[in-house]
Amino acid sequence: xxxxxxTIFALLLAGGADAHKPSDAYLTVERNGARLQGQxxxxxxxxxxxxxxxxxxxxxxTWRELKARHAVIDAYALGxxxxxxxxxxxxxxxSDHLVDSHTDGAYAVLKFIGTCPQPGPTLTIxxxxxxxxxxxxxxxxxxxxxxxxxxxxxxxETPLRVVGGDSGGPLVQFxxxxxxxxxxxxxxxxxxxxxxxxxLPAVLIRRDRKWQPGGSFRAAFIEVAKVVTAFTLAHSxxxxxAALGVVSLPSRWVESAIALSVVLxxxxxxxxxxxxxxxxxxxxxxxxxxxxxxxxLKDLGLPTGSLALxxxxxxxxVELGQLAIVALFLxxxxxxxxxxxxxxLLLAGGxxxxxxxAAVWFAxxxxxxxxxAALASVS
Amino acid sequence: xxxxxxxxxxxxxxxxxxTVYGGSTSATPYVPVDDAVVLERLPEKSDxxxxxxxxxxxxxxxxxxxxxxxxxxxxxxITASRATGDPRFLGQAQAALSPWxxxxxxPPVVVLLRAxxxxxxxxxxxxxxxxxxxxxxxxxxxxxxxxRATVLTVVGRFAEAQSDCRxxxxxxxxxxxxxxxxxxxxxxxxxxxxxAGLLQxxxxxxxxxxTIEWALTLxxxxxxxxxxxxxxxxxxxAALALDPSDAYLKGAYADFLLDSNRSxxxxxxxxxxxxxxxxxxxxxxxxQRLPDQRDEFVAHRAEMAARFDAARRRGxxxxxxxxxxxxxxxxxxxxxxxxxxxxxxNVQREPADLRILVxxxxxxxxxxxxxxxxxxxxxxxxxxxxxxAAVAGSR
Numbered sequence: 001x002x003x004x005x006x007t008i009f010a011l012l013l014a015g016g017a018d019a020h021k022p023s024d025a026y027l028t029v030e031r032n033g034a035r036l037q038g039q040x041x042x043x044x045x046x047x048x049x050x051x052x053x054x055x056x057x058x059x060x061x062t063w064r065e066l067k068a069r070h071a072v073i074d075a076y077a078l079g080x081x082x083x084x085x086x087x088x089x090x091x092x093x094x095s096d097h098l099v100d101s102h103t104d105g106a107y108a109v110l111k112f113i114g115t116c117p118q119p120g121p122t123l124t125i126x127x128x129x130x131x132x133x134x135x136x137x138x139x140x141x142x143x144x145x146x147x148x149x150x151x152x153x154x155x156x157e158t159p160l161r162v163v164g165g166d167s168g169g170p171l172v173q174f175x176x177x178x179x180x181x182x183x184x185x186x187x188x189x190x191x192x193x194x195x196x197x198x199x200l201p202a203v204l205i206r207r208d209r210k211w212q213p214g215g216s217f218r219a220a221f222i223e224v225a226k227v228v229t230a231f232t233l234a235h236s237x238x239x240x241x242a243a244l245g246v247v248s249l250p251s252r253w254v255e256s257a258i259a260l261s262v263v264l265x266x267x268x269x270x271x272x273x274x275x276x277x278x279x280x281x282x283x284x285x286x287x288x289x290x291x292x293x294x295x296x297l298k299d300l301g302l303p304t305g306s307l308a309l310x311x312x313x314x315x316x317x318v319e320l321g322q323l324a325i326v327a328l329f330l331x332x333x334x335x336x337x338x339x340x341x342x343x344x345l346l347l348a349g350g351x352x353x354x355x356x357x358a359a360v361w362f363a364x365x366x367x368x369x370x371x372x373a374a375l376a377s378v379s
Numbered sequence: 380x381x382x383x384x385x386x387x388x389x390x391x392x393x394x395x396x397x398t399v400y401g402g403s404t405s406a407t408p409y410v411p412v413d414d415a416v417v418l419e420r421l422p423e424k425s426d427x428x429x430x431x432x433x434x435x436x437x438x439x440x441x442x443x444x445x446x447x448x449x450x451x452x453x454x455x456x457i458t459a460s461r462a463t464g465d466p467r468f469l470g471q472a473q474a475a476l477s478p479w480x481x482x483x484x485x486p487p488v489v490v491l492l493r494a495x496x497x498x499x500x501x502x503x504x505x506x507x508x509x510x511x512x513x514x515x516x517x518x519x520x521x522x523x524x525x526x527r528a529t530v531l532t533v534v535g536r537f538a539e540a541q542s543d544c545r546x547x548x549x550x551x552x553x554x555x556x557x558x559x560x561x562x563x564x565x566x567x568x569x570x571x572x573x574x575a576g577l578l579q580x581x582x583x584x585x586x587x588x589x590t591i592e593w594a595l596t597l598x599x600x601x602x603x604x605x606x607x608x609x610x611x612x613x614x615x616x617a618a619l620a621l622d623p624s625d626a627y628l629k630g631a632y633a634d635f636l637l638d639s640n641r642s643x644x645x646x647x648x649x650x651x652x653x654x655x656x657x658x659x660x661x662x663x664x665x666x667q668r669l670p671d672q673r674d675e676f677v678a679h680r681a682e683m684a685a686r687f688d689a690a691r692r693r694g695x696x697x698x699x700x701x702x703x704x705x706x707x708x709x710x711x712x713x714x715x716x717x718x719x720x721x722x723x724x725n726v727q728r729e730p731a732d733l734r735i736l737v738x739x740x741x742x743x744x745x746x747x748x749x750x751x752x753x754x755x756x757x758x759x760x761x762x763x764x765x766x767x768a769a770v771a772g773s774r
Binding site (some may be wrong): 020024063066102137151 | 407408409410411413414415416417418419420421422423424425430436463464465466467469470471473474477480500654655656682685686689690692693694695
């Protein structure tokens, strides 16, 4: 009892006399377009703790002992650092090994390079070095881009950081996210097909269980505006909630449900259940699509400096991309609305095709079946 | 949860600070020319205890869920951090306990060690929460009781600390109880009684040297605050005779020597301890006053600045008291020192914390902070001659 007490007495006295330095590693990452280059300074003492560098056990680490362990160190360190851009990992390789000293001793210096297959406005960095052998370890990142450098600290509580995207001032950053939003809707075929499915009948009127050409352009415009506004409103709500971390849904669930929403929207043109309240369907399913946009935004990463601005930029980009599609669609559809080709070929044939494609997506996403990939490999 | 709060939470996910990259401490990375060149000497080279710790950690790595081994590693690592002043050992202690660290059902032995580690990291609230839990479950847990009294004293909650110490009486030897009581009692208007109680308990035979050294250090500090330099010197010398390498004791004695204008004695005391930030600071303060130590002062000043810079980069706030002293006494930056001293005072309320707060406030001519210090002295009836003189001198 008393012996144990004595041990703790000693501890209590230590309060004011902290010294040396806790474990830190110094990481520099410089980005130039898709290319990354960097340097990682890791204390030899910490590496010895994790991997055992002192081969002969004499309490000293020589350059020979360190060199012998370089391959192991590279695998260990790079296995605990993941840099990703737009959801895709940027593979890193060590290009050089050096040595340096910091205030608390000698450090192994790893120079590394990498390329991001999918460039985006931000980089997501996942840093987990030494978290199992020293939870108080911190990674001190210096991120360099366009001549500006920023420092970020990784710790046990915050291993995941998003950097970049802040460079060039708020306006440039806003523009970057608007641009990403536009491209996202243009390349996200599920959103476009959903919207088209709802818009195709907008220039028509359901009468006597048949699609008839609608009357005025004004009426068609109002119908389109109602659908687009409802869709926009709904997905803006869920996009913001998800991006701010208020609500989160599993992405497989969301992606499957989005595919299903496309199937239902297309089938509704063939076997109309909802004829004149399509804006309600647009709103209800739009909530789902917002979660899908949020997933894409998460892959891009939101810069911390101006989260709200980037979120707004991305949302506005999505709306602009969507408006461009509508601006192209509406005059054309209105012009063609009375033709046989529009009603039979575009509405009926198009909706059938959309429903079929979306059904395959649904099967792929819900049951994890690589159907399109299988087809592609057969042909 | 309000929308604004959600927003700020999301914004708080990453804290990015623009930094100027001039103050990097490293030289240019190089490739050593010779394979045989020694890059690093590991701490266990000259310390059998640390070799044993390393061996135990290897055993633990093979059986990470073995509580007995984990506790043994954590205890050794905490002791090593205390003996060497090296916080890496605290990280190792935490790592050893990691299977239980975040668990609400952590065994009491882990909770106690966790409280000790948290206290060392100045997470006083976290430490107190752990200790409260232990004491609710077992009011006779002497270890937890004593640790809580110490933490409560550090944060200036003297009455609660004294209450804990009194409850130790039935479970701990008299010198432990007297040593527990001495700081909170002497800091709340009863220095003489605390001092007498300590000396009386020291008279009794049969306590181990570690506890005696601890009690002597406390006695020296009380005597110093009461202005009795002769008694303080005697207690410090007796304590040092029992453990010449105790870093806390050396720091306290160095401060006493600096206050007594015995800078040259400080050189002899801490010249071999420059790895320890707190002791390097004392050495630096002594060298600053000695013209023949000019070169050493310049070198140590750069080293000290580099260490504070390194700590700041990792976001540490453990060294605010020391850094405030450095900024004020060495760099002559009274504003910067005052900011650090005030932030430090919000966390720690020991006499040394008040002293740097007053010194910085005087230098920066900051009336409100001086009033805050005066109020604290009046409220706690603090008996500290040097401090009271410093506050009085400012008016």
